[in-house]
Amino acid sequence: MLALAVTVAIVTHGPTSLVASTEENAAKQATLFRGDWLEVRGERQGRLKVYDYRHERPGYVAPWQVRVYTLNEASAPALRAVIDFLRDEPGAESLGIGYTALYLKVAPAAEIGPDVFDALGTMAERLARRASRGAATDELEVAQSYGLKFSSVEGETAVRVCYEGEAFRRVLLAPAASPDARARAALGLTDPACGPHDEEASIEVLGKVTGASPIWAHRVRLRRAGLLATLAWLRARRGDPEGAAKASGQALDAFAGVERTELAVEDGAAWQEAALRVAAARWLREPDVGAPRAAAVKLELVPGEAGETCVKLIERNAPRLEKCTHGLVFAQSVRRGPHEASVTVAVQLLPGWVELWVFRRAGGPREASPSGGRSRAEPPEDGWIVDSLVPSENDPELGYAEIAGFSPDGKRVLVVREARVGGNLRRSFEVRLVATLAVEHNARNSEALSAFGRWTAPEWKRGTVALR
Numbered sequence: 001m002l003a004l005a006v007t008v009a010i011v012t013h014g015p016t017s018l019v020a021s022t023e024e025n026a027a028k029q030a031t032l033f034r035g036d037w038l039e040v041r042g043e044r045q046g047r048l049k050v051y052d053y054r055h056e057r058p059g060y061v062a063p064w065q066v067r068v069y070t071l072n073e074a075s076a077p078a079l080r081a082v083i084d085f086l087r088d089e090p091g092a093e094s095l096g097i098g099y100t101a102l103y104l105k106v107a108p109a110a111e112i113g114p115d116v117f118d119a120l121g122t123m124a125e126r127l128a129r130r131a132s133r134g135a136a137t138d139e140l141e142v143a144q145s146y147g148l149k150f151s152s153v154e155g156e157t158a159v160r161v162c163y164e165g166e167a168f169r170r171v172l173l174a175p176a177a178s179p180d181a182r183a184r185a186a187l188g189l190t191d192p193a194c195g196p197h198d199e200e201a202s203i204e205v206l207g208k209v210t211g212a213s214p215i216w217a218h219r220v221r222l223r224r225a226g227l228l229a230t231l232a233w234l235r236a237r238r239g240d241p242e243g244a245a246k247a248s249g250q251a252l253d254a255f256a257g258v259e260r261t262e263l264a265v266e267d268g269a270a271w272q273e274a275a276l277r278v279a280a281a282r283w284l285r286e287p288d289v290g291a292p293r294a295a296a297v298k299l300e301l302v303p304g305e306a307g308e309t310c311v312k313l314i315e316r317n318a319p320r321l322e323k324c325t326h327g328l329v330f331a332q333s334v335r336r337g338p339h340e341a342s343v344t345v346a347v348q349l350l351p352g353w354v355e356l357w358v359f360r361r362a363g364g365p366r367e368a369s370p371s372g373g374r375s376r377a378e379p380p381e382d383g384w385i386v387d388s389l390v391p392s393e394n395d396p397e398l399g400y401a402e403i404a405g406f407s408p409d410g411k412r413v414l415v416v417r418e419a420r421v422g423g424n425l426r427r428s429f430e431v432r433l434v435a436t437l438a439v440e441h442n443a444r445n446s447e448a449l450s451a452f453g454r455w456t457a458p459e460w461k462r463g464t465v466a467l468r
Helices: 075-086 091-106 114-132 139-146 166-173 181-191 201-208 215-237 241-256 265-282 450-453 458-463
Strands: 005-012 016-019 028-032 038-045 047-050 057-061 066-070 150-154 160-165 297-303 309-315 318-325 328-336 342-348 355-360 374-376 385-388 398-406 413-419 424-433 439-441
Touching: 005 091, 016 318, 028 047, 028 057, 028 318, 038 057, 066 075, 066 091, 066 342, 075 091, 075 114, 091 114, 091 139, 114 139, 114 160, 114 166, 114 355, 114 413, 139 150, 160 265, 181 215, 201 215, 201 265, 215 241, 241 265, 265 355, 265 398, 265 413, 297 342, 309 385, 318 355, 318 385, 328 398, 342 385, 342 398, 398 458
Parallel strands: 355 398
Antiparallel strands: 005 038, 005 066, 016 028, 016 057, 038 047, 047 057, 150 160, 297 309, 309 318, 318 374, 328 342, 342 355, 355 385, 398 413, 413 424, 424 439
């Protein structure tokens, strides 16, 4: 673009007007932003005469609005010093990207190391996050003018702007890249919000990171945990229970290896998301112990319509109630209340979404079937009804509901629900009446409810992540 240029100016103050002449009220030719390059073609009346290649037009700018550099190797050290300063400066991404592009043009090839591409990728990713929040649209155009590619990905609640990642790929290919640079590159290339990604390929990329400092190593573990949990669900959907159990177990191991005290404050959301995904994949790693032989009430899984699994409640060898779903029904999650007055089972509808189905004896005619599945077979007056307990009723994004135990008389059930709603985590430890599933007591932590100290099942404490 500037092959014949001897001197270039990079815009350091934005927005800046490119005007048609040196007159005070000169017409504006274009609006320039930080990081824009201009070819300097002279000076007149205290203004620089330039040519703007991005907008393809000449004009004038004030010298204080730009920094001027000669387009040769002698400028490389000064440019590199500015890159090092700007790489971690919030809001200066387009300027840093412009400096990096200029440095790559003038620096000898032997001096261009992976740390330059690490800085470029870091600034491009941060710029994409700002653009996702509705800011930095003009700066994004500046970055794109240097060949950086960005895409818009439709998310659950908003559109996410994502950096394509070429600079990060260069870092991973460079043997001299530092472990922390490799960690940043791997994270930049495996962001689930910028998918779709191949989970197995992303996990392989993360596996190449070794020797990183604690904070970056833990961030890699969090990303790995979430991806493994999703992979477990995908394998289960494909009919690979052994592969699903392995991935789910690896997800738990990765999450357990994270020291939260070594994470930054801004990593809290990633830590909570990984916890929810690992929790949702819990039953994929649990063994199926089957129903006790003497149990009078059992749940059987039978095929339904195309793609459906039906849960059939059997009482004394007689079918009582059936509910069907397109989700994954976990036989290993079945729990029976005392006196066989209730039975629960976990159903995973999405990679990070698990509901709890509660079958319980009805004292009268069957209630209307809730959403989330369809029920068949009218029970007798002393029969059964089923309800779904969801992680959250308020537009949730991610979450799970699980049973923690029953009261000795079987009249109460302990339930834990966690969900991410509007970017915030909501966790609820609940004591519910089995007869109506109404919440009798609830708290944000288990210590606040004496029932969780007296009635929780040992296997729940052993397998849950709610007590993290």
